[in-house]
Amino acid sequence: MAGISRRSFLGATGSALVLTACGNGVGGNGSGSIDGRVDATRDYLFQNYPGTRDLAQKAFGVLYMPLVTEAGFGVGGAYGRGALRINDVTVDYYSTAKATFGFQIGAQQYAHALFFMTEKALGDFRRSNGWAVGADVRYATPEQGASLGKETTELDPVIALVFGQSGLIAGATLAGVKYTRIIP
Template sequence: MTEISRRSLLAMTGAGLGLAACGNGIGSQGAARLDSRVDATRAYLLSKYPGTQDLMNKAVGVLYMPLMTEAGFGVGGAYGRGALRINNVTVDYYSATSASIGFQIGAQQYAHALFFMTDKALADFRAADGWELGADARYALPDRGGAIGADTTTSLAPVIALVFGQAGLIAGATLAGSKYTRIIP
């Protein structure tokens, strides 16, 4: 049996507490800071992609995730925090996590927004213990002209996902397999 040094024990304990803090909403980001980031994200969407105003007007709720950080080297993961707004008023805070495995290397950051287009889709999201983005969601892709590709097909979808503001060294960003969990910031 090997002896564990005091330094190793402290390092393992610190790492474990850090991971636990990521999952339960404890951390340095408070509600005011998160709301400020959501305000900036919403303003960015409206200025860069004016078509999002129409989506916002039609949506019964919008989940803004201002900063998702994704990294991978064979095994990858992503994490971020955001706020659900109804009538542009924050009603809940959420974290999003995802994991992946496969050929990947690098890191990137991006933002995304989920537009809940029906009362049922929003109610299902809020009632779930941990909601996973599924096949009922459609992606709206911003083009270089600043328009949002929300055609008739996507506008009939119960949830419309928009990924934007990508920066980093991993090509593309996907929300498939992302799990959203209510948190207390």
């Protein structure tokens, strides 16, 4: 049992060192206010994926998560903080948390945005006591972020876009992620 604990400790320490060096460069370096990091993330998103500007204008609200840090060595987790904006004005702050178990090793950072395309989806999110990503979420790739069209936005209540990944874990997914309203 002590061997497993040592390995887990060494894996977590190594992951923390990797994360120190890998910053995703999207929402700033972690200093400053949540709103400042959200502004930088929104600007990065609109500049690099122009179709997301129209998507944000059509959305009833957008949750921006500038920096989510994920690490794992058998057991893993992720955490980040961001802001929900309606008409580009912050109305609430949220944290995101994820726990994982299985074959995994490494660490990564990424940003993501959730576009609430219906009033009902936004209302359900805001009324929940801890909202988890479910089957009603459509995942868009960064390549689609340049051209998310009308047919996409008419059918999907929530569109998730993960971008700015850096680090050493394969893939970035929002499956099993829980969002909770916070007071920063």
